[in-house]
Amino acid sequence: MSLELEKTKVLIVCAWYNRADYIKDTLDSLLNQTFDNYKITVVNDGSKDPRVKEILDSYNDPKLTVIHQENTGFVGAIRRAIENTDSEYIAVQGAGDVSFPERIKAQVNLLDADSSLGVVGCKHKNIVFGGPNDGYESTSKTIKERATLETFLKLGNPFSHGDVMYRRELYQKVGGYRDFFKFAQDRDLWIRMAAYCDMAVVDELLYERRAFYSDGVSTDIDKLILQKAFSNFAIQCHYNRKTMGSDFVEKYGRHGGMFRDKSKPTSVFIAKKSLECLFNKDIDRALYLSSLAIQESVNFTSAIARSMAKLSSMNSVFRQLIQFLLGLHSSSSKWTVRR
Numbered sequence: 409m410s411l412e413l414e415k416t417k418v419l420i421v422c423a424w425y426n427r428a429d430y431i432k433d434t435l436d437s438l439l440n441q442t443f444d445n446y447k448i449t450v451v452n453d454g455s456k457d458p459r460v461k462e463i464l465d466s467y468n469d470p471k472l473t474v475i476h477q478e479n480t481g482f483v484g485a486i487r488r489a490i491e492n493t494d495s496e497y498i499a500v501q502g503a504g505d506v507s508f509p510e511r512i513k514a515q516v517n518l519l520d521a522d523s524s525l526g527v528v529g530c531k532h533k534n535i536v537f538g539g540p541n542d543g544y545e546s547t548s549k550t551i552k553e554r555a556t557l558e559t560f561l562k563l564g565n566p567f568s569h570g571d572v573m574y575r576r577e578l579y580q581k582v583g584g585y586r587d588f589f590k591f592a593q594d595r596d597l598w599i600r601m602a603a604y605c606d607m608a609v610v611d612e613l614l615y616e617r618r619a620f621y622s623d624g625v626s627t628d629i630d631k632l633i634l635q636k637a638f639s640n641f642a643i644q645c646h647y648n649r650k651t652m653g654s655d656f657v658e659k660y661g662r663h664g665g666m667f668r669d670k671s672k673p674t675s676v677f678i679a680k681k682s683l684e685c686l687f688n689k690d691i692d693r694a695l696y697l698s699s700l701a702i703q704e705s706v707n708f709t710s711a712i713a714r715s716m717a718k719l720s721s722m723n724s725v726f727r728q729l730i731q732f733l734l735g736l737h738s739s740s741s742k743w744t745v746r747r
Contacts, residue, residue, distance in 0.1 A: 418446035418512055418573070419495035422503055423485035425452075426623065428459035430504035437506040439469055443513035446499075448472045449489040454479025483585045483593050490584070495576055502570025504537075504618050511614040515573040518610055525554075526605025527574040527598065529567040532615035539621030548617075551609050557602035560595065561643055567607075569594040571615035578605060588657045588664060591631065592638035599646050629681050629697075636678075640671040675705035679713035686713075687734040691721050 420438055424431070438448050448471055452460055464474045475488065490498055497519060499512060515528045536544040551559070551566045559566065572594070582600040589596045598607065619626040625635055645655035656664035682697035698717040701710035719726040 414445065416445060416447050416493060416495040418443070418497045418499050418516060419490070419493045419576075420446060420448045420499045420501050420512070421486055421489035422448070422450045422501040423453055423482050423489065424450055424455065424460060424464070424503045425479070425482075425485075426455045426457045426460060427504045427620065428455070428457045428463055430618070431460065431463045433506055434501065434504055435467060435472070437508070438501060439471065440509055441507070441512045442509050443516060446471065446512055447493055447495070448501075449492050450474050451485040451489045452476045453481070453485040481590060483587050483589065487585055490576075490579070497573055498576050498579060499573040500570055502568070502617060504620060505570045506616040506618075507571070508614045508616070510612070511571070512573070514610050514612055514614060518608065519573065519575065524606050525608055526578045526601055527555075527567075527572060527607040528610060529572045529607075530610040530614040531612055532568050532571050532617045533613060534568075534617050534619060536619045536627070537621060539627060542621070547613065555598075555602070555607040555609070557599065557646075559607075560599045560602055561646065565595050565598065565639070566609060567594065567598065568615065568617045570617060574601065575605075586657060588662055589638050589642065591625065591635035592642055595639045596642035596645065599642055629684070633674075633678055633681060633697075637668070637671070637674050640674050641665065641668050644669055644671075670704055672705040672707055675701045675707060676709045678704060679707075679710040682713040682717055683734060683737075686716055686720055687731060687737075689731065691717070691727070695721055 422434065422438075435448075435450070450464060450472070452464055452474065454477060455461070461476060464476075467474070473492065475492065477485070477488065480488075486500070497516065499515065501507060511530060515530065518528050519525055532548045534546045534548065536542055548568065555566050578601055579597075581604065582597070585593050585597055601607075618624075621627045625631040645657060648655040649658075656667040658664075660666070678697055679701035682694045682701060685691075685694035685697060694713075694717040698710070698714040702714050704710070716730050720730050721727075
């Protein structure tokens with residue numbers, strides 16, 4: 409069979425918005441993979457920075473397809489990228505991140521070797537770009553056993569979305585990414601996929617994940633709270649499907665969130681963000697978030713956060729004492745607040 413007629417093994421998809429300075433890092437890493445049978449589709453999702461279009465259009469490689477469109481958000485952009493080209497496997501690439509040369513080959517080999525696997529990630533390095541923690545690095549922990557449905561329901565998400573590869577057939581079977589999930593769209597997808605397959609992480613450092621202070625989810629408290637709420641709602645949707653045969657997003661679309669249950673994990677997460685604001689002397693925001701945490705669920709953490717926020721707003725002595733105590737917290741060196 410000629411190369412032109414051979415079906416594409418892997419489609420690498422990337423939704424891009426601004427971050428013009430990092431286009432070359434990402435695309436060059438993808439075009440220098442040791443695996444051969446793959447294509448790349450990048451969707452410029454209405455970037456306001458004109459350099460994005462200029463730089464993307466400067467590439468002239470048969471493996472690369474660039475699509476320019478009006479802004480639809482990540483889900484709309486990534487869905488369009490996936491629908492643009494047929495392939496056996498789909499690999500996601502985070503905008504601005506870097507895939508090491510062996511990434512695609514290693515993930516293909518794992519999926520080819522075991523048909524029971526539907527999704528594979530890889531060990532990755534995390535680096536903060538910008539802000540007070542600029543340059544902070546950490547390395548992901550590799551799960552020792554396969555990830556199953558219980559992993560995503562009880563333990564969390566072992567994947568960094570940008571380094572994942574999965575079977576197109578499985579993606580289509582569960583209906584793909586859902587527009588409702590502006591954040592945590594990956595958690596929702598993995599939970600629905602996990603009903604039909606196992607998942608694994610390649611135990612090799614194959615990806616560099618970058619947390620951008622200027623526009624990333626991982627450094628923005630408001631986005632992180634939304635992500636947590638969406639993530640817990642994705643779990644609720646699983647149990648709704650199990651008991652009712654469908655979930656509220658399937659039934660009511662974008663109005664499905666009206667039926668979201670109050671969540672203690674979401675409340676605890678918001679309360680901890682309130683404490684971060686206190687540490688950073690943003691009292692007004694700490695008060696707002698602690699109130700939000702209490703409304704979500706009354707528990708020990710939300711009650712402590714609310715009490716500390718109120719005391720800090722009433723008395724400067726209490727404020728200084730609380731900030732001192734929070735400074736003793738093991739995570740305080742990494743706390744940062746961005747509006």
